[in-house]
Amino acid sequence: MLQSGRFLLWVLVVNLPRAILCLKDVVLEIEPEIVHLGEDSTLRCSYDLEDAPLYCVKWYRGRHEFYRYTPKEHPSTKIFPFTGIHVDLKQSDEKQVVLREVGFSLSGKFTCEVTTDAPLFSTAAVSKDMLVVVLPNQEPTLVTEKTSYDNGDVLRANCTSPPSRPAATLTFMLNNKVVCEKCATRKHATQELWWSELSLELPLFPSHFNSDRITLKCIARIGKIYERDVQVTMPNTSMKDPIPARVTQSSAGSHYIKTFNVINILYLLLFISVS
Template sequence: MLFYKQVPESPIRGSTVTLECRYDLEGDRLYSVKWYKDGVEFLRYMPHDRPKIKAFNIKGLKVDVIRSTNTTVVLDNVQHSASGIYKCKVLADAPTLDEDADEKKLVVTETPLSMDQPPIGILGGSVRLNCAHNLGSLPLYSFKWLKDDKVFYTFIPRNRPPGEMYSVQGVTVDVSPLLREAYLSSSVCQTQMLQGNYSSLFLKNLSALSAGAYRCEASSDAPPFLTVQDEKMLAVFEQRDMRPHITYDRETYQVGDNVLLNCTSSRSRPAPKLAVYVNDRLLIDADVRTKVDTHPDGFQTTTLAATIPVRQHDVSRAALRVKCQASFVGLYEAVGEMSIPVGQHTGDHRAPYQHQRPQHSQPPQRPPHLGSISSTQDECLTKAMKILARAWVAYQ
């Protein structure tokens, strides 16, 4: 009996896998073909039965019976649980023809593509999009960059030229940071640069329209014809200070009064979600009114209005502690805090004390990641902010 079996060694999670078991019975009739995973039968082909193919439930395997045959088994949407030792067994009508193929190991791996970019950018600044990918021995068919599902750059090795740019609103690709020589600025040189660095791009002149979902996508040019992709959100802010601004209607309050409080976010795209806390107690939606305004330049602001009753048990050290938190699509949090005076007069009813902090569930965001430094003044301001931040940590 001539025997041949093929099992992909490292399929990608979520892909479709085809297992092959080819044989030559040398004139004898086929009785059955059986497939095993880790010693447990999961598919049987018997040409004299109806139906010919029968699949057995094994956790982690999704067999496509319709596309499977006497020589192939198709597994859909493979997950890590599909990893294991696979074997096929062929039996002919002649009792002497009963043969097992060698066992083959299959290990499901993660997608060979990962996109990296800062989650936020500053108006007029720049961000770098980087998409590391490794298709192994599979040749690259195409690579694409998209914003909100609109293609703005493609790279197809077989084309001449292989790279091509497309106009998408809010997207301006800056090729100069990747050029080895600063004076190379002709369109020809820029095209050549993009061909060699298609998986790493700089976006410059960020505006509100630059915000959105950015995606990189790589496709292979050989079976199993994989397409892998990753997507990240980019939010754009008008300025680095992203703390919401808090105001209230009077200079001082007494127990039993109501505080008419407004919290307004900084200008950004998209608009953040606002939440107000009184002594770390979240005000529920029934207690607040929220609206989002879109400005002519595309930036947005969120305004939250709340009526807060002053209760004795909420007052500590003659003040009501209020916090307004702005959450930007799960990417970043900016917090403004203040103590509203109760039972005493003050000349300023704005926040005497505010601070900003990154969301705990996300990696710390550092000012250099928010955009490029456009002037010496900005650089000095950034250094000053770092010094103040260290001083504040030491103070706490």
């Protein structure tokens, strides 16, 4: 009994350093992490086995396993059905999985799980998110109720961004200052995408005008991957140059001038005849 206990202790002492050292530095990289719908993505899983033999590498989308690499089995690769996942077997191995023509269903968490072989069977797993997107195909559109404004007018405007996924968030800026901060972007579904809309109704005061005009800008953003804007500049009608008043004469004044000129001419003729 004593000898058996000593043997178990010896096994633990011998294998403890290996248990501590093996299977480290497991890192998952997704290139690209933000993928355009229908394009490809490569999932790379690097690890250091510390001379321990590899038992298998498993890949998960969420909790669902879709790819496994087991070097001691033939074939060494297995694929498990998952909607929207198309694995390129020729380009996939124990270090990476290549996905072709990714769909929206792949947005979410991917996990790489590495397990060493006997006697330790150490396991480590790392996860990372992928986002499948469709970006707007053009800049946002900005429409205002009028083309010029005056103090006291109400500025009414509407901004829309083309369909995308995720939906764009819209922001209004007047003379480079954010207005209507609490206004929420409305999102409308169209098939698998959403188009965005934001409306503005703002009473105008002298402080809103920059010199003789106002500039309204609408910015469309999708996280850190997309930003576009459109702007319109509108004059302040009260700041236009005044039209000079036309100088006119009354008919009575005109008659007086004409009569005065005739009298002068008669006096001149009389003076010439006398002399």
